[in-house]
Amino acid sequence: MVVDTPRLTDAALHLRDELGFNYLSDVAATDYLGWGGKGVSGYIGTNRGRDLNEPATQGYQRLPRDKPRRFSVSYHLLGLRAGAPRVRLQVWVDEDEQVPSLVSVWPTADWHEREAFDLMGLRFDGHPNQRRILMDDDWEGHPLRKDYPIGGEPVRFSGEA
Amino acid sequence: MAIAPERPKIYEGTRIPAPIPSVLEVREDLRSSDDVLTVNFGPNHPSTHGVLRLVVDLHGEDVVGLAAVVGYLHTGFEKSMEQKSWWKAITYAPRIDYLSFQANELVFVLAVEKLLAIEVPSRATWMRMLLSELNRIHSHLVWLGTAALELGAISMFWYCFRERDRILDLFELVAGFRMHTRYFQVGGLAEDVPAGFWDECAKFVEVMPKAVDEYEALVDRNEIWLERTQGIGLLSADDAIALGQSGPVLRGSGIDWDLRRAEPYLAYDQVDFRVPVYDEGDVYARYRVRMEEMRESVKIVEQAMRRMPGGPWIADDRKVVLPPREELHTSMESLIHHFKIVTEGFRVPEGEVYVTVESPRGELGCYVVSDGGPKPWRVKFRAPSFVALEATATCMRDALVADMIAIVGSLDTVMGEVDR
Structure with missing residues (x-):
């Protein structure tokens, strides 16, 4: 379920109070920079499975569908009741946009949002303690962004001035 | 299915600290006194099951403030x-x-x-x-x-x-x-x-x-x-x-x-x-x-x-699962599948x-x-x-x-x- 950023808090409150999704399981931020670009050839094969003895079930090839913005934040909610209903609440933001913080709705969002800030560089509006959590406080960059190189951290040598 | 049936509560109301749910802050009246001691518990304390650091404010033996600091084992x-x-x-x-x-x-x-x-x-x-x-x-x-x-x-x-x-x-x-x-x-x-x-x-x-x-x-x-x-x-x-x-x-x-x-x-x-x-x-x-x-x-x-x-x-499913080992010597198809799955x-x-x-x-x-x-x-x-x-x-x-x-x-x- 995708909502606009300004309506996120309302949607969360509605889901929690009216529809009974009282448990926030996870907050997952994703960076879609370079999605569907070079080097991505799309999927070959069909969802229904492949039968080698049946011609023309080798599937199709296509590029992934476009995404509306660069980042998505997915809130995975769960209702602690029979049937265990789950819903994914999603917002899309660009680099300079803020996401409203849901700490006042689900206190457990505290560390999840700090993690998303730390590793993805997303800012959460109204978060009471917006600091890095996994990386050092003086770390530069946000490691899980797609433009952050792997093995790119500077190494300091002992003889260096 | 009753998830949490009614029963006497172990304490009234909520104890989650505000405004930061994961940080227990020292009370105002204690903060001004000189009796509060801030201690770093960890990160290399044997009973923290790894490298967890707890910054604890102690008033005598009582824990009056606490913040958990994690990230020492972040490996990406x-x-x-x-x-x-x-x-x-x-x-x-x-x-x-x-x-x-x-x-x-x-x-x-x-x-x-x-x-x-x-x-x-x-x-x-x-x-x-x-x-x-x-x-x-x-x-x-x-x-x-x-x-x-x-x-x-x-x-x-x-x-x-x-x-x-x-x-x-x-x-x-x-x-x-x-x-x-x-x-x-x-x-x-x-x-x-x-x-x-x-x-x-x-x-x-x-x-x-x-x-x-x-x-x-x-x-x-x-x-x-x-x-x-x-x-x-x-x-x-x-x-x-x-x-x-x-x-x-x-x-x-x-x-x-x-x-x-x-x-x-x-x-x-x-x-x-x-x-x-x-x-x-x-x-x-x-x-x-x-x-x-x-x-x-x-x-x-x-x-x-x-x-x-x-x-x-x-x-x-040969597009996902490796073919049986013995087939590699006899079947060209299997060899191709094996090669594709392992390399690409x-x-x-x-x-x-x-x-x-x-x-x-x-x-x-x-x-x-x-x-x-x-x-x-x-x-x-x-x-x-x-x-x-x-x-x-x-x-x-x-x-x-x-x-x-x-x-x-x-x-x-x-x-x-x-x-x-």
Whole structure:
């Protein structure tokens, strides 16, 4: 379920109070920079499975569908009741946009949002303690962004001035 | 199904600190006095189960302020997995939580299988369940051994590690590795179960319940153990839900919730087991939940052994699963498939899924995004330990400095999983 950023808090409150999704399981931020670009050839094969003895079930090839913005934040909610209903609440933001913080709705969002800030560089509006959590406080960059190189951290040598 | 029936509350209202739910701040009147001492507990303290740092404000022996600092073990698993093919990324999953490695492996493999919509043979499903339960016992044994050790019961450690070693022997027998087995493969299992496994496993099933009796005899009526665990680290049902707690911590707070029963995966809907729930919300309740879970897990292992279906152990899908070794010498097609899967990896349809399993520590989730290519676009683990540590500030209201060790121990966190 995708909502606009300004309506996120309302949607969360509605889901929690009216529809009974009282448990926030996870907050997952994703960076879609370079999605569907070079080097991505799309999927070959069909969802229904492949039968080698049946011609023309080798599937199709296509590029992934476009995404509306660069980042998505997915809130995975769960209702602690029979049937265990789950819903994914999603917002899309660009680099300079803020996401409203849901700490006042689900206190457990505290560390999840700090993690998303730390590793993805997303800012959460109204978060009471917006600091890095996994990386050092003086770390530069946000490691899980797609433009952050792997093995790119500077190494300091002992003889260096 | 009543998740949390009405019962007397262990405390009124909420104890979650505000405005920051995970930080207990020193009260105004104490802050101005000179009697508050700030102490760094960790990161290299033996009883923090890894590298956890707690910045504690002490007023005499009372804990009046607390903030947990994590991240010392951050290794960038999620970033690394984005660089590997789906096939190779499985190896990373178990290493995130080095005590419940099977559960982590399972949740990632299940997520990939859900994207692929691939059918898994029932023998693989049952064997996965059996190994997951053995792994649950393994994880609880390590927890019990170390948590008791921290409270002074040194002998417990040796008793628990005796049985733990038997479980590791079983894993070695099945997969060739004692830990981080990488035995679950997309589509099923990496190999069939070796014939000698069943006898050894039957011996273990016989020994384990007696061993749990022994543990209980050692600590359950031990005055020191009871004094140090009962009524300590209180967490009410409402606070546990608000803080997203799961697993034994949630069940120790009186919430009847287990994903194995509420949202059955594998073959959990076909076996008989009980979900232990305790209302007290203290360290002792969490200990009781884990002890009984070990007994229940033995029951599941026993049923799985008895009812293990025969047949193939991995799906027959040549685009995803490696062809049988012997075919490589005779079939050109098989050789091509083998080469493609090993070098380039298989492709997974575009999409995003969130899959959860009940790991020994609680709700373990895995969010996977695929762009249709041979590598995952994004992998995110919902680590139950990470969430459990958010509750430290709430649990440690009114705690003494010595209780901290019991409370951190009772949350059963594995720092590798917290920091990923």
